[in-house]
Amino acid sequence: MGKERDQSERTPGRIEIRITGFGGQGVVLAGHIIGCACAIHADKQATLIQSFGPEARGSACSATLAVSDGEIFYPYIRRNDIFVAMSSEGYEKYHHELRDDGMLIYEQDLVHPTFKPGQKAAGVPSTRIAESLGRAIVQNIVMVGFFAGVTRLVPEEAMREAVLGSVPAGTEELNLKAFSAGLDYARREITTPTLDLKRPPAEGVPA
Amino acid sequence: MKADPAGVLTGAHYLDGDFACGEGAMAAGCRFVAGYPITPSTEVVERISRRFPTMGGTFIQMEDELASMAAVVGGSWTGTKSMTVTSGPGFSLMMENIGLAAMMETPCVVVNVQRGGPSTGLPTMVGQADMMQARWGSHGDYEVIALSPQSPQEAFDLTVEAFNLSEIYRVPVMFMMDECVGHMTERVVIPEADEIEVVPRRLTEQSKEEFLPYRLNGHLVPEFARAGDGYRFHTTGLTHDERGYPLMSADCQEACVHRLVDKIRGAGDDLTHIEEDGTDDAEVVVISYGITARVARMAITMARERGVPTGSVRLIVVWPFPERVITELAGRVAGFVVPELNYGQISLEVERLAAGRCPVWHVGHGGGTVHDPEAILEKILEAAKVAA
Numbered sequence: 001m002g003k004e005r006d007q008s009e010r011t012p013g014r015i016e017i018r019i020t021g022f023g024g025q026g027v028v029l030a031g032h033i034i035g036c037a038c039a040i041h042a043d044k045q046a047t048l049i050q051s052f053g054p055e056a057r058g059s060a061c062s063a064t065l066a067v068s069d070g071e072i073f074y075p076y077i078r079r080n081d082i083f084v085a086m087s088s089e090g091y092e093k094y095h096h097e098l099r100d101d102g103m104l105i106y107e108q109d110l111v112h113p114t115f116k117p118g119q120k121a122a123g124v125p126s127t128r129i130a131e132s133l134g135r136a137i138v139q140n141i142v143m144v145g146f147f148a149g150v151t152r153l154v155p156e157e158a159m160r161e162a163v164l165g166s167v168p169a170g171t172e173e174l175n176l177k178a179f180s181a182g183l184d185y186a187r188r189e190i191t192t193p194t195l196d197l198k199r200p201p202a203e204g205v206p207a
Numbered sequence: 208m209k210a211d212p213a214g215v216l217t218g219a220h221y222l223d224g225d226f227a228c229g230e231g232a233m234a235a236g237c238r239f240v241a242g243y244p245i246t247p248s249t250e251v252v253e254r255i256s257r258r259f260p261t262m263g264g265t266f267i268q269m270e271d272e273l274a275s276m277a278a279v280v281g282g283s284w285t286g287t288k289s290m291t292v293t294s295g296p297g298f299s300l301m302m303e304n305i306g307l308a309a310m311m312e313t314p315c316v317v318v319n320v321q322r323g324g325p326s327t328g329l330p331t332m333v334g335q336a337d338m339m340q341a342r343w344g345s346h347g348d349y350e351v352i353a354l355s356p357q358s359p360q361e362a363f364d365l366t367v368e369a370f371n372l373s374e375i376y377r378v379p380v381m382f383m384m385d386e387c388v389g390h391m392t393e394r395v396v397i398p399e400a401d402e403i404e405v406v407p408r409r410l411t412e413q414s415k416e417e418f419l420p421y422r423l424n425g426h427l428v429p430e431f432a433r434a435g436d437g438y439r440f441h442t443t444g445l446t447h448d449e450r451g452y453p454l455m456s457a458d459c460q461e462a463c464v465h466r467l468v469d470k471i472r473g474a475g476d477d478l479t480h481i482e483e484d485g486t487d488d489a490e491v492v493v494i495s496y497g498i499t500a501r502v503a504r505m506a507i508t509m510a511r512e513r514g515v516p517t518g519s520v521r522l523i524v525v526w527p528f529p530e531r532v533i534t535e536l537a538g539r540v541a542g543f544v545v546p547e548l549n550y551g552q553i554s555l556e557v558e559r560l561a562a563g564r565c566p567v568w569h570v571g572h573g574g575g576t577v578h579d580p581e582a583i584l585e586k587i588l589e590a591a592k593v594a595a
Contacts, residue, residue, distance in 0.1 A: 040221050
């Protein structure tokens with residue numbers, strides 16, 4: 001992408017999200033669930049793009065979402081409003097993209113962020129929570145639950161439906177537990193206000 | 208006729224373009240797919256191979272792309288709607304048998320999820336540089352139809368259209384997706400089966416005694432008899448007469464090959480499928496297709512906000528080219544801007560039709576990512592400035 005774009009421009013009603021982690025953590029599935037919750041179980045549009053490359057096996061991989069109340073033409077994100085970091089490498093690679101007033105959501109045992117004034121931040125020990133449920137593999141679903149609680153992007157029920165519809169048959173119960181655990185952690189630990197999704201439109205920005 | 212419900216996954220789904228393309232094929236009635244999976248098209252056949260057993264379809268993973276395309280030609284001649292799926296490197300290998308399909312007038316669909324080329328290029332990243340290959344890739348004179356979807360929803364809708372067009376015109380239809388659309392996930396609404404119009408194979412009603420495979424019956428496209436139904440059956444890649452037998456003469460060549468070209472070129476507006484926006488009073492018109500059309504949309508919005516009346520023509524059927532529309536616009540606009548993920552393919556076709564009456568600004572990019580909307584905006588503003 002080009003060098004001289006004005007990154008301060010923001011499209012009203014549009015939220016840009018990046019989710020990153022290492023290959024195997026379920027980054028893309030987490031993105032799929034959030035997108036599905038918005039586009040199928042709630043009244044929004046959501047375009048999911050996964051970074052897809054040889055590098056996505058084991059090292060930093062990521063998925064991006066453009067979520068909007070209206071039609072999404074430009075499907076890519078430029079500066080994200082919400083940055084979900086599940087690994088330190090992913091955090092290092094992408095944290096500069098987060099808007100100055102954006103929100104960082106991170107795996108607090110794996111990511112040690114540099115906090116910036118103006119940015120909101122919420123950490124969760126999602127791997128430890130998943131392990132306490134018996135399977136570390138559901139770490140991403142814990143994170144999705146935490147995301148739901150912190151951002152309130154769509155109603156919880158929409159997110160829960162999307163989890164149910166996206167996980168392998170036979171694992172629903174475990175995954176729902178993981179989702180609830182993440183959600184509960186957000187409710188219990190996070191008292192800061194949620195991301196303001198209804199910012200006033202910036203001037204001269206395409207709708 | 209209406210779609211067979213067995214192949215239609217009615218409902219709202221969160222699907223990527225590849226999966227949606229696979230669903231479109233199954234909804235259209237495709238029941239035979241042969242392919243050699245390749246990134247970024249693999250998910251199309253993953254989807255189909257998982258779902259085909261529920262509807263009596265057959266997927267064969269072939270030894271290579273040459274064999275895949277050959278199998279598709281054979282599959283289609285049994286009367287089964289047939290498709291193959293690939294990306295650039297495989298598309299190159301399929302060219303010989305795509306020519307065979309064109310010469311034998313075999314309805315089939317070839318999906319190319321375009322990645323950056325040439326050669327193995329950028330396996331996991333976007334490109335749009337196979338557009339001319341889709342049209343001219345095999346040797347000799349023939350015409351094909353090519354479509355380009357801009358979203359997963361269109362990957363579904365237009366795959367159905369691709370099958371329908373291949374049946375109507377008996378040509379291989381090139382489904383020119385790109386990696387971005389293929390790997391992008393969005394809401395895809397699949398209608399009820401009885402809301403999906405599908406074109407069945409036009410089987411001959413003539414008797415076995417009178418039927419000849421390439422005799423015309425009031426239509427530029429001959430009637431079809433399935434292999435194995437007991438009809439006189441001969442078809443070949445050699446120049447052939449109406450019996451389907453080789454006949455090496457200039458007269459036969461004229462009759463045989465000219466018709467392959469005429470049946471598409473003569474279709475005119477029937478094969479024009481574009482989306483026009485704001486072209487009535489436009490000073491500059493952006494012509495785009497596939498993922499680039501979505502990126503261009505942002506540039507067009509920005510240009511309008513800067514006071515430049517900017518129109519858009521989105522090519523949905525790319526080949527045959529909407530010549531009448533572009534020729535007509537060339538007479539009244541100040542310039543065309545053509546962004547595409549290559550160094551000049553569709554822009555050349557636009558230049559040909561503009562024929563010097565207005566300038567054509569190509570916004571090229573070798574692929575790997577999409578354009579910066581600002582790069583397209585810059586050309587729109589430049590085109591408007593030159594006009595002023």
